[in-house]
Amino acid sequence: MASATYILWLRSVKRYFRSRSRMFGSLAQPLFFFFALGFGLSNVVSTSNGSYTAFIAPGIIAMSVLFSSVFSGIQIIWDRQFGFLKETLVAPVSRISIMLGQTLGGATTSIIQGCLIFVLLLLIGSLKISFGILLAFLFMALIGLSFTAMGIAIASRIEDMEGFPLIMNFVIMPIFFLSGALFPLTNAPSALKVITYLNPLTYGVEGMRYALLGSSSINPLVCLSVLGGFGLLMVFLGAFLFNRIKA
Amino acid sequence: MDAIKIEGLTRRFDDLIAVNKISFNVKQGEVFGFLGPNGAGKSTTLAMLSTLLEPSEGKAHVNGFDIKHRKDEVRKSIGMVFQDSTLDEELTAWENLDLHCRLYGVPGELRAKRILDLLKLVELEDRKDSLVKTFSGGMKRRLEIARGLLHEPSILFLDEPTLGLDPQTRNKLWDYIGKLNKNKGITIILTTHYMDEADKLADRIAIIDRGKVIALDSSANLKNKVGGDVINIETTDPEAVQKFVEKCKFCKEAKRHDGKVTISTDHAEKKIPELISLAEKNKVKIISVSINKPTLEDVFLYYTGKTIREQEASSIEHLRERRRMHSR
Ligand SMILES: Nc1ncnc2c1ncn2[C@@H]1O[C@H](COP(=O)(O)OP(=O)(O)O)[C@@H](O)[C@H]1O
Ligand SMILES: [Mg+2]
Helix, strand or coil, rough: HCCCCCCCCHHHHHHHCHHHHHHHHHHHHHHHHHHHHHHHHHCCCEEEEEEEEHHHHHHHHHHHHHHHHHHHHHHHHHHCCCCCCHHHHHCCCCHHHHHHHHHHHHHHHHHHHHHHHHHHHHHCCCCCCHHHHHHHHHHHHHHHHHHHHHHHHHHHCCCCCCHHHHHHHHHHHHHHHCCCCCCCCHHHCCCHHHHHHCCCCHHHHHHHHHHHCCCCCHHHHHHHHHHHHHHHHHHHHHCCCCCCCCC | CCEEEEEEEEEEEEEEECCCCCEEEECCCCCCEEEEECCCHHHHHHHHHHHCCCCCEEEEEEEEEEEECCCHHHHHHHECCCCCCCCCCCCCCHHHHHHHHHCCCCHHHHHHEEEEEEHCCCCCCHHHEHHHHHHHHHHHHHHHHHHHCCCCCEEEEEEECCCCCCCHHHHHHHHHHHHHHHHHCEEEEEEEECHHHHHHHEEEEEEECCCEEEEEEHHHHHHHHHHEEEEEEEEHHHHHHHHHHHCCCCCCCCEECCCEEEECCCCCHHHHHHHHHHHHCCCCCCCEEEEEECCCHHHHHHHHCCCHHHHHCCCCHHHHHHHHHHHH
């Protein structure tokens, strides 16, 4: 069981490092958001303390982890399309161990992706090195784990590639835009506030913000427990749905 | 013990019966051919036998293990080469094999040697570190066969092993498959819709059509059941030949047309010496002799009233018909 989980984790990591275009492609998008919004809106949005670019920096890291992890999760759709899924399903190992390997692989690569963005933001000067990095790392791990598992849960229910743009437009994008990554929650209209508080990514973004900037509008312990709970729920849901997947 | 025992195995997809109460046994150590047109239910049967798909009805034992209740044991007993590739093309050949070893719990100290041995067997050891996406169709097939053998299964399933391959590669694969069976004693179950493939490789053949097994025997017996061989004799004096042939006891029927005599009989190759000596005795000159033996195509035609190609062309039609019948 551990052996199957390990080898599927290793497979994800190997594939990640082999696909340079995917690696750089998924760096470009968060950076694009960072520059376009950071410099475009810095005079429009007022943040309580610090610059707007610093304010969105943790959100941009969370974004890259989110995208990369959901992509890793729905890799299963490709695995089904290209046949590899069957190789794992017909093996004498539990589906849970396969799902866990995929989840840990996705979490690992999305943390790497988040760290790359983090380093770039350090170099640009929008973030500073502090002990909070360790806490930020924990939040990245939780975001990565939760959303890879969510990707697996979704992919287990989708039969073909056509579902993919739907996931992009109706799941990932709203999760990102309604997470408080780009705007301060304090001045948001109350309807938006409610939605944002229901969005699990919000707790990741706020937690990262606390870790990297030293202040957040949600208590970091609340962030940790909500995100941790959501992660656990997603892993269970992903395992449950993957267990019922049809070859 | 039989390698596989199937009793009344059935699979429905909504109102379509893809596999319809099939029953047969596969003996240990034999190459068993599962021959039928596209859509006959071959892959669905293999999916059930490999525990990927739940049967709607019926029972089956693979290597003595019930496919419903002893899934892991069944999975360890079989090597599976699916109709479509299930390799990870972004990994190298070696990595694909290593992954398989770990999924099947092959002990660490045996892995490298086994991988290398099998890569040699399928003549891919010099490409072991190439990404699979750079492989040709034939190389991928060979790699998949090697992979299927890594955990030393006693039964190997091959679903349309030479589909879409060029004739040269097919011949080579046939050699591998034959050798595997002979040298390693592995029971092989292969599905195909190629008559020649079943004929060449299989000890016994089950012909499946529209979800039902309609005939099962060795290729020779299947053909004999359909009818005997035909001997064509080209001669300068067909009338004389017909005359003496009709008198001999083995001949069922002798017909004459444009300078030739055609004789229906069994075991034609054994009758030829006798015919030649008869011709000499009667002082008739024979120009040439040829034998036509019934093919599996004739067997299929005999049982279904259609050639396998016609059956494929009309399978969509049948599908609709069957759906209509069931929805009533
Ligand atoms: N997952 C499925 N859902 C619905 N119908 C299926 C499914 N798999 C196979 N079938 C149908 O079952 C029949 C048998 O298919 P299959 O076993 O693939 O045939 P073969 O392998 O002999 O070509 C076909 O009519 C096919 O369309
Ligand atoms: Mg098939």
